Amino acid sequence: MGFHYIEGGWPGSNPKDMEFFDRIKKHQLKNAVITAFGSTCRPGVEPGQDANLKCLLDSGVKLATIFGKSWDFHVTKALNTTLEENLRMVEESVAFLKGNGLRVFFDAEHFFDALRPMRNMPCSSQAAVLGGAEAVILCDTNGGSMPFEIQQA
Numbered sequence: 394m395g396f397h398y399i400e401g402g403w404p405g406s407n408p409k410d411m412e413f414f415d416r417i418k419k420h421q422l423k424n425a426v427i428t429a430f431g432s433t434c435r436p437g438v439e440p441g442q443d444a445n446l447k448c449l450l451d452s453g454v455k456l457a458t459i460f461g462k463s464w465d466f467h468v469t470k471a472l473n474t475t476l477e478e479n480l481r482m483v484e485e486s487v488a489f490l491k492g493n494g495l496r497v498f499f500d501a502e503h504f505f506d507a508l509r510p511m512r513n514m515p516c517s518s519q520a521a522v523l524g525g526a527e528a529v530i531l532c533d534t535n536g537g538s539m540p541f542e543i544q545q546a
Contacts, residue, residue, distance in 0.1 A: 396425045402540045405448035414452040429454045433461045435488040436474035440489030460500035461517045464507035480520040488523030504531040505538045513515050
């Protein structure tokens, strides 16, 4: 069908997703690159010690798409960590995957939700670029932004 990328799932989330990555290795794809989805390392954990990032490497893909928090509310309430630690998690997770031979896309989760209340927050997208991300995807995670709102951002 000419797709450029096929996100095969989150290899660290369940055995069925890892089975997909094991099975897709047997197929020759003409156009598509298989990607694995996951998150940054956890707060207080070095990327090389993070089980999620290890599963991304074990999946055998050449491209990983990881998401990270872009909204201070999620950093401090959901992750229960600091903005500085969040930036470390993003930059070091991207650099770790790159250092292990993967291409990396970064999903800036809730990016447009974060823009409204806090235009001056340290930006996880910038940390992803510093870590070596090939692409940064600015996500309207909840899908609640109107096109004119995104245009104004």
